[in-house]
Amino acid sequence: MSYFLTIFLFLSSPFLTPDDLTVTYEGQPIATVNRMQFHSPLIGKEMIDSDKYQLFLNQIQQQVYTPPVNAKIDKYGQIVPEQIGYMLDKRSFHETFYKYYYGNEEAQFEVPLRPVHPKVNSEILSNIRVQRIGQYVTYFNKRNKERSHNISLATEAINNHVVFPGETFSFNEVVGKRTRARGYLTAPVIVRGELSEDIGGGICQVSSTLYNAIDHAGLKIVQRYSHSRRVPYVPRGRDATVSWYGPDFMFKNQLNQPILIQARIYGGQMLVYILSSDLIENEQRRVPGAPLKLPKEINITNEQNG
Numbered sequence: 085m086s087y088f089l090t091i092f093l094f095l096s097s098p099f100l101t102p103d104d105l106t107v108t109y110e111g112q113p114i115a116t117v118n119r120m121q122f123h124s125p126l127i128g129k130e131m132i133d134s135d136k137y138q139l140f141l142n143q144i145q146q147q148v149y150t151p152p153v154n155a156k157i158d159k160y161g162q163i164v165p166e167q168i169g170y171m172l173d174k175r176s177f178h179e180t181f182y183k184y185y186y187g188n189e190e191a192q193f194e195v196p197l198r199p200v201h202p203k204v205n206s207e208i209l210s211n212i213r214v215q216r217i218g219q220y221v222t223y224f225n226k227r228n229k230e231r232s233h234n235i236s237l238a239t240e241a242i243n244n245h246v247v248f249p250g251e252t253f254s255f256n257e258v259v260g261k262r263t264r265a266r267g268y269l270t271a272p273v274i275v276r277g278e279l280s281e282d283i284g285g286g287i288c289q290v291s292s293t294l295y296n297a298i299d300h301a302g303l304k305i306v307q308r309y310s311h312s313r314r315v316p317y318v319p320r321g322r323d324a325t326v327s328w329y330g331p332d333f334m335f336k337n338q339l340n341q342p343i344l345i346q347a348r349i350y351g352g353q354m355l356v357y358i359l360s361s362d363l364i365e366n367e368q369r370r371v372p373g374a375p376l377k378l379p380k381e382i383n384i385t386n387e388q389n390g
Contacts, residue, residue: 115140132185149171151200154202154244155206163206165206176195203246212246214359218302219355219358220300221355222318222354223352224352232286235349238262239349246345256326291326293374300369302366304338317374318375339365
């Protein structure tokens with residue numbers, strides 16, 4: 085991929101005037117504008133309309149932005165390297181565009197893209213996968229396809245997430261809104277003692293498993309709410325209910341090293357491991373294990389949040 089946008093002022097084209105500017109990305113035109121579109125006359129001086137220019141700049145940025153991708157650990161335990169992203173260098177674009185606008189530039193010029201480095205690279209990841217400082221496992225009925233599907237989606241969302249020292253993790257922010265458009269299903273059952281969500285039933289098992297692993301690792305719990313009724317997949321009082329428009333589960337990494345969340349599904353087990361470097365200074369807490377017996381499930385017609 086080219087690291088530059090090429091901007092041409094086509095003076096010889098029969099369809100364009102000397103005031104027209106065509107912006108191309110990787111050889112393809114993505115915008116054509118005219119100098120007069122940005123005209124904002126003042127008394128005795130021609131000026132660029134800053135609002136129109138900013139809108140144009142933002143449109144170009146949206147079309148060429150390539151987000152960086154963090155390094156991650158795949159299902160085989162191998163590190164998948166990070167990928168550098170790219171964004172429009174707005175400062176350089178601004179300088180070059182003004183030269184074009186006031187007619188002081190050649191007919192062709194290039195505007196460089198600026199690299200955007202990922203937050204988590206392979207070196208960081210390799211250093212914080214050394215020591216397991218917390219873990220927890222819960223169990224679910226894998227024959228319940230809708231609920232199992234939702235659990236898998238949310239598990240994948242938190243997997244490979246790195247929380248740096250001083251940062252606060254928000255379950256709702258990381259997992260995102262649970263909607264049909266994002267693949268979440270209506271879980272058509274209620275587990276005895278636990279009211280499921282309308283869309284995304286089973287999500288609270290993921291947040292509760294994560295909570296117990298985080299608590300085991302000795303991290304600071306910032307926000308946690310229990311269900312109004314007892315849930316069967318964790319001991320009494322050890323759950324963390326979440327809802328997009330309601331409760332969230334949040335914790336802060338108050339330790340001296342980044343931590344890595346590894347979340348996996350194996351059959352009817354949901355596992356969360358909390359990893360870090362061998363320089364981590366933490367004190368584990370005692371956490372009761374989850375029930376091994378699967379709860380009875382009851383068919384219902386109207387599900388509630390939980």
